[in-house]
Amino acid sequence: MDALILSNVEQGVMTITLNRPDRLNSFNDEMHQQLVDCLKQAERDDTIRCLLITGAGRGFCAGQDLNDRNVDPQGNPPDLGLSVENFYNPLVRRLAALPKPVIAAVNGVAAGAGATLALGCDMVIAARSANFIMAFSKLGLVPDCGGTWFLPRVAGRARALGLALMGDKLSAEQAHQWGMIWQVVDDAQLSDAALTLARHLATQPTYGLGLIKQALLAAETNTLDAQLDLERDYQRLAGRSPDYREGVSAFLAKRPPQFSGKSS
Structure with missing residues (x-):
């Protein structure tokens, strides 16, 4: 089995790296399953006191891999609600219920469920070149992975509607100015800055x-x-x-x- 999720525990921090860089770390079912295994470890291991999620390569996460959600050979559309129920909803609930801080280090594009996953974390630190795209409207879909709940709360109703309806790219700088994310740093500083923050939180109560x-x-x-x-x-x-x-x-x-x- 390919390692679609990389994990490492050091100094109280579990670093989870989404690892499908050739697909901009977009989710497929196997990747979801591997991520769940890591989160279960974070839940039961008391030595893990902070979770840090980032992406391999040039992107954070491009959301759902549409190759896994295409029509079947008979031309029948997929049941996207089943995908949300089986994978994305449990993921959001698990991260929200985790009694430990969760940091997203957004190293590149965060689109669709990748954007809502990042915004659903407790703190978001982003590279200056990163961006967020509510790409659902471009496909005639509804924001999922908690998107319709998180977005108006971090951006406000007017901006949430604009972002969701237009599906335009939002720069990390603009997201920071709007108060949607915690911090923006130069690309070369992201890894160190995110790890420093995570290690600090791992020493706290x-x-x-x-x-x-x-x-x-x-x-x-x-x-x-x-x-x-x-x-x-x-x-x-x-x-x-x-x-x-x-x-x-x-x-x-x-x-x-x-x-x-x-x-x-």
Whole structure:
């Protein structure tokens, strides 16, 4: 089996590289399966405290490989909803539920599901030459991989509609100016900058970061009252963690904290 997903764990960071550079890292079913295997490892391995996703070659991800979603020999159209249900929806849910930070290092074009995958990560750092394309409309399709949920939240309704309806290329610089992504760096600096960020997050109170992530996701649909209750409940959990005790002790002793990332 070809290694369509490369993974490496070092200093608390799992780096996942989408590895179909000849197809701009577009997804096929085998690539989805290999990615799931990596994410399952990230879920169960407590030594992994941050996830970094990037692409091999000159692109981040061109979305779905259309060769895998063409009509069959009898001319019947594929069931694209089945593909979304079996692959993209579980992927988005798995990344959102992962109680660890997820960083996308966008090294080139991010199109279709590749763009929505990147925007669905917790933080996005992009090379200056990178771009984002909501290419779905060019094929008469609807943004998937969480696109219709993430896009208006990171770009606002007007920009989300414009990007989705027009399918135009959005530069990394413009995405940064609009507040859609965290950082833009020169192409040659992307790998080091992304890894530095990931390694920093991997030293932080992972359990608390996971609670922050879940609280902010919940805020998208909660009422204020519900969110205040959630903050109370999560703060109670965070306050019982060893990292909170370590953070206070380090602050009082005027020393750098040594967080374990554990919940108890």
